Amino acid sequence: xxxxxxxxxxxxxxxxxxxxxxxxxxxxxxxxxxxxxxxxxxxxxxxxxxxxxxxxxxxxxxxxxxxxxxxxxxxxxxxxxxxxxxxxxxxxxxxxxxxxxxxxxxxxxxxxxxxxxxxxxxxxxxxxxxxxxxxxxxxxxxxxxxxxxxxxxxxxxxxxxxxxxxxxxxxxxxxxxxxxxxxxxxxxxxxxxxxxxxxxxxxxxxxxxxxxxxxxxxxxxxxxxxxxxxxxxxxxxxxxxxxxxxxxxxxxxxxxxxxxxxxxxxxxxxxxxxxxxxxxxxxxxxxxxxxxxxxxxx
Amino acid sequence: xxxxxxxxxxxxxxxxxxxxxxxxxxxxxxxxxxxxxxxxxxxxxxxxxxxxxxxxxxxxxxxxxxxxxxxxxxxxxxxxxxxxxxxxxxxxxxxxxxxxxxxxxxxxxxxxxxxxxxxxxxxxxxxxxxxxxxxxxxxxxxxxxxxxxxxxxxxxxxxxxxxxxxxxxxxxxxxxxxxxxxxxxxxxxxxxxxxxxxxxxxxxxxxxxxxxxxxxxxxxxxxxxxxxxxxxxxxxxxxxxxxxxxxxxxxxxxxxxxxxxxxxxxxxxxxxxxxxxxxxxxxxxxxxxxxxxxxxxxxxxxxxxxxxxxxxxxxxxxxxxxxxxxxxxxxxxxxxxxxxxxxxxxxxxxxxxxxxxxxxxxxxxxxxxxxxxxxxxxxxxxxxxxxxxxxxxxxxxxxxxxxxxxxxxxxxxxxxxxxxxxxxxxxxxxxxxxxxxxxxxxxxxxxxxxxxxxxxxxxxxxxxxxxxxxxxxxxxxxxxxxxxxxxxxxxxxxxxxxxxxxxxxxxxxxxxxxxxxxxxxxxxxxxxxxxxxxxxxxxxxxxxxxxxxxxxxxxxxxxxxxxxxxxxxxxxxxxxxxxxxxxxxxxxxxxxxxxxxxxxxxxxxxxxxxxxxxxxxxxxxxxxxxxxxxxxxxxxxxxxxxxxxxxxxxxxxxxxxxxxxxx
Numbered sequence: 001x002x003x004x005x006x007x008x009x010x011x012x013x014x015x016x017x018x019x020x021x022x023x024x025x026x027x028x029x030x031x032x033x034x035x036x037x038x039x040x041x042x043x044x045x046x047x048x049x050x051x052x053x054x055x056x057x058x059x060x061x062x063x064x065x066x067x068x069x070x071x072x073x074x075x076x077x078x079x080x081x082x083x084x085x086x087x088x089x090x091x092x093x094x095x096x097x098x099x100x101x102x103x104x105x106x107x108x109x110x111x112x113x114x115x116x117x118x119x120x121x122x123x124x125x126x127x128x129x130x131x132x133x134x135x136x137x138x139x140x141x142x143x144x145x146x147x148x149x150x151x152x153x154x155x156x157x158x159x160x161x162x163x164x165x166x167x168x169x170x171x172x173x174x175x176x177x178x179x180x181x182x183x184x185x186x187x188x189x190x191x192x193x194x195x196x197x198x199x200x201x202x203x204x205x206x207x208x209x210x211x212x213x214x215x216x217x218x219x220x221x222x223x224x225x226x227x228x229x230x231x232x233x234x235x236x237x238x239x240x241x242x243x244x245x246x247x248x249x250x251x252x253x254x255x256x257x258x259x260x261x262x263x264x265x266x267x268x269x270x271x272x273x274x275x276x277x278x279x280x281x282x283x284x285x286x287x288x289x290x291x292x293x294x295x296x297x298x
Numbered sequence: 299x300x301x302x303x304x305x306x307x308x309x310x311x312x313x314x315x316x317x318x319x320x321x322x323x324x325x326x327x328x329x330x331x332x333x334x335x336x337x338x339x340x341x342x343x344x345x346x347x348x349x350x351x352x353x354x355x356x357x358x359x360x361x362x363x364x365x366x367x368x369x370x371x372x373x374x375x376x377x378x379x380x381x382x383x384x385x386x387x388x389x390x391x392x393x394x395x396x397x398x399x400x401x402x403x404x405x406x407x408x409x410x411x412x413x414x415x416x417x418x419x420x421x422x423x424x425x426x427x428x429x430x431x432x433x434x435x436x437x438x439x440x441x442x443x444x445x446x447x448x449x450x451x452x453x454x455x456x457x458x459x460x461x462x463x464x465x466x467x468x469x470x471x472x473x474x475x476x477x478x479x480x481x482x483x484x485x486x487x488x489x490x491x492x493x494x495x496x497x498x499x500x501x502x503x504x505x506x507x508x509x510x511x512x513x514x515x516x517x518x519x520x521x522x523x524x525x526x527x528x529x530x531x532x533x534x535x536x537x538x539x540x541x542x543x544x545x546x547x548x549x550x551x552x553x554x555x556x557x558x559x560x561x562x563x564x565x566x567x568x569x570x571x572x573x574x575x576x577x578x579x580x581x582x583x584x585x586x587x588x589x590x591x592x593x594x595x596x597x598x599x600x601x602x603x604x605x606x607x608x609x610x611x612x613x614x615x616x617x618x619x620x621x622x623x624x625x626x627x628x629x630x631x632x633x634x635x636x637x638x639x640x641x642x643x644x645x646x647x648x649x650x651x652x653x654x655x656x657x658x659x660x661x662x663x664x665x666x667x668x669x670x671x672x673x674x675x676x677x678x679x680x681x682x683x684x685x686x687x688x689x690x691x692x693x694x695x696x697x698x699x700x701x702x703x704x705x706x707x708x709x710x711x712x713x714x715x716x717x718x719x720x721x722x723x724x725x726x727x728x729x730x731x732x733x734x735x736x737x738x739x740x741x742x743x744x745x746x747x748x749x750x751x752x753x754x755x756x757x758x759x760x761x762x763x764x765x766x767x768x769x770x771x772x773x774x775x776x777x778x779x780x781x782x783x784x785x786x787x788x789x790x791x792x793x794x795x796x797x798x799x800x801x802x803x804x805x806x807x808x809x810x811x812x813x814x815x816x817x818x819x820x821x822x823x824x825x826x827x828x829x830x831x832x833x834x835x836x837x838x839x840x841x842x843x844x845x846x847x848x849x850x851x852x853x854x855x856x857x858x859x860x861x862x863x864x865x866x867x868x869x870x871x872x873x874x875x876x877x878x879x880x881x882x883x884x885x886x887x888x889x890x891x892x893x894x895x896x897x898x899x900x901x902x903x904x905x906x907x908x909x910x911x912x913x914x915x916x917x918x919x920x921x922x923x924x925x926x927x928x929x930x931x932x933x934x935x936x937x938x939x940x941x942x943x944x945x946x947x948x949x950x951x952x953x954x955x956x957x958x959x960x961x
Contacts, residue, residue: 097336105336191337220336230330233338240338241330242345246957255344 010114010156018288019115022297023123024088024183051079087182088120088127089208091174093215094161095133096234097191101217101279108215108279109187110156115287116185117152119297121145128178129155132170133188135162164235167192168199175202184208185296189215190263193236197266210272211296214263218280221256223249313377317370320363365951369944376940383934389504389525391447392432393477394419394454397509397531398461399438399468400840400883400902404510404626404910406537412463415508415531419458422506423451434458437473438466439841465629465883465900466840467907468513474918477505478522507923511913512906519919530925532912538567540592541630541908545619545837545901547604547637557604557637561619565592566909571625575600578618579607579637597905604637614638614896616885630908634885634899636836643668643826644691648675649698649713651795651803658816668823675700694826699793709785709826714757714793721762722780724791727755730771741825742779742788743768746814753807756792788822837899843878846897848890857897860884 055064055075068076090113098106113129120127128142129152140155184203190196203210231240242248260276267274273294277286291297396419402412426432434445434457445457508529544562565571570593576586584607592598608615615637624631645668647655652672659670677683678700687706696711701718716722733748758774765780776791796804809815838844848855848869855875857865860882867875880900888897915924
């Protein structure tokens with residue numbers, strides 16, 4: 001399946017209609033560089049009243065609620081909801097291992113990235129889609145506003161992954177280049193021989209609001225191999241000879257379950273939201289149901 | 299367990315290659331399929347866990363290898379031809395021929411030979427393999443199917459145990475006819491029904507002859523697919539028997555002379571035996587010979603004169619001969635005879651040369667025994683002749699150069715004429731030289747000397763089948779005797795004298811002037827008396843059918859058997875009864891309208907039955923079958939089981955392999 005065809009289907013009209021009503025949610029308070037359409041947890045100067053408090057000297061007298069003073073003969077200060085923009089980083093694993101699956105994990109990750117980026121753009125967030133785990137000739141830049149949607153899509157379509165690099169190296173490079181805090185969504189299969197733990201530490205250290213979505217192909221969850229086979233790792237070419245039996249298959253599934261459980265535990269202890277999905281889960285269900293329930297969007 | 303290695307070193311080397319090759323091929327994984335996967339991290343983890351597991355887990359992984367090695371090991375083991383000791387009967391279809399004749403009553407093996415035979419038969423049945431079929435046939439001089447082919451051992455054993463002793467002679471031929479019938483398609487083993495049932499396929503069968511072997515050779519028996527095995531019963535070292543093998547009482551119409559009793563006794567023990575002989579008449583001890591001795595296989599004849607102990611009033615008398623002491627076979631230690639008056643013979647001679655016959659038949663001694671009537675040949679054409687012949691007034695009619703219209707119901711002698719039957723014919727006269735007596739054992743020509751007899755011309759005799767040629771010349775028989783129902787016809791191919799048309803006498807032979815002429819007529823008379831006495835059946839063999847005349851007017855007669863059971867027998871048109879239930883040894887009495895009187899006695903007098911020495915071999919169909927142990931110890935081959943097990947292991951390995959592929 002060509003990238004052209006895949007890119008055309010990254011966002012379907014139905015999905016776009018669904019995304020129009022969503023916004024990204026951050027569990028942490030970040031100071032935006034410009035005022036956005038996002039209600040900040042900080043109180044500010046938007047038109048939406050958030051609360052009242054007693055007036056104390058030094059407060060801006062423009063925000064005194066004179067109606068309340070007339071009724072109660074006491075000075076109350078109106079507190080308005082601050083609206084701000086948000087830094088939204090979507091890190092997409094473009095390593096060769098993501099090319100597997102039907103649809104491929106790479107396509108699925110780009111679909112998710114496009115959908116989340118679209119939500120960010122329509123909410124005037126600062127969206128940056130970053131390829132990781134491989135060198136890419138055309139790195140993406142920060143886009144903002146609905147009008148930048150075509151640029152976002154263009155980035156996702158034109159990525160040409162180069163040689164693979166480790167997840168740790170990718171994330172270290174990311175945190176060095178992106179100092180603004182914000183929401184980080186990592187879309188990867190986490191199948192890095194160096195491990196994902198050391199890589200995620202970089203994000204944790206920079207106090208990002210981190211979401212890790214592990215994308216696996218159905219063939220990885222339920223492998224379709226049998227007999228005496230030689231398994232070749234598509235990234236590093238390492239060879240593993242196995243004689244697949246029912247017992248060995250059970251052991252593999254146990255290993256996978258243990259891998260997922262450990263990733264969940266690791267992320268949970270560090271305030272990272274962790275999801276695991278397979279590529280056969282519809283993207284609409286993933287966005288509208290799963291991620292909404294888990295609090296990434298609302 | 300023992301081994302029969304049958305392979306050379308090259309073959310063993312070849313056998314050693316497969317296990318090594320299997321291990322090499324298994325671990326080299328030559329046929330491993332290459333698959334590219336997103337990551338081998340999880341697989342590596344899985345295998346690492348696998349590798350650090352226990353040794354048992356390693357074995358679990360190598361199930362296919364282990365099964366392949368096991369299959370090769372089983373093939374190697376099968377090549378060693380392992381075996382163990384076992385028993386085998388040498389087939390899968392068996393016929394048990396069990397002898398229950400009189401000789402099997404011998405007690406040289408306890409409790410008796412028949413019981414030992416039953417034990418042997420049961421042992422054969424016990425050693426039958428599952429699926430083997432067998433049948434049981436008992437035989438004496440007749441054979442009976444006790445149990446048809448079956449795999450049911452209980453039925454076979456029941457049939458064997460139900461066998462009982464009979465006092466009959468032994469003849470394996472009947473039993474072999476039954477047994478061979480089972481080896482030939484289309485024959486039934488069931489003599490009870492006339493329906494020809496296909497009871498078994500035409501397959502090989504093994505017949506176990508369980509007997510002491512005391513029966514004649516059977517050279518002409520066709521065995522077909524039947525294989526004979528002989529199981530000798532009896533102890534050749536310890537069997538001892540002295541038995542009466544012959545008992546003949548010669549009686550005359552008058553009791554003024556001696557009444558000789560001939561008793562033949564044989565010793566069939568391994569050592570010399572001493573015994574006593576005693577004779578009782580009507581239960582009273584009359585005579586005895588004590589301290590007699592016989593060497594092994596020696597036979598002697600004891601002649602006793604009963605005349606001093608018999609009176610006319612005591613007739614008929616029951617004569618019992620016994621020898622003592624007892625031995626292994628008691629059935630032949632006693633013989634019975636009935637001393638009854640003998641009627642005079644009635645002869646009719648139709649001849650035109652009556653002088654020749656009257657010279658030898660008119661002596662006083664002959665006249666005591668025979669009523670001779672000499673008539674002209676013309677008389678036999680009269681109505682009176684026909685009436686007397688129909689009334690059976692004659693025991694013998696001699697037709698000298700004449701022929702009756704039909705053969706009379708009596709014995710006949712024809713001179714120079716064939717009997718009026720298409721079966722007899724005489725050729726043109728020839729000069730016979732030399733003249734030879736060919737059947738010297740026949741009573742009619744015994745003690746005849748023909749060297750001085752000259753015959754000028756004789757007509758060669760063409761006799762029917764079954765006839766015996768008594769005297770022959772270069773061109774063929776000159777004197778022959780042939781059977782005709784219960785009678786016999788004797789034909790002499792030349793006349794004694796011939797009258798020409800002019801009335802002159804032409805001498806054809808000098809036989810009437812030679813000593814052999816009266817001897818011939820004495821033989822004829824003695825032969826007739828013996829046959830007549832035999833027809834009275836006062837001594838018969840076990841199982842022989844007997845015909846007895848009964849009183850006129852009786853519709854039925856009763857026979858009291860030795861065990862006091864009474865059988866009712868209908869009287870046939872000839873005023874005789876036919877009785878065939880003569881299996882028991884002893885005296886049979888006839889009960890008719892005239893009272894109860896001794897009818898006949900059944901004696902075992904036969905040397906073949908008294909000779910109870912078990913034979914080492916039997917001779918059937920020109921094969922000498924040597925007695926051998928019934929059940930052989932054989933090497934039971936285990937390699938077929940190992941091969942089957944190998945196939946099972948390969949099947950399991952294949953199943954596991956396919957299951958692995960499908961998961």
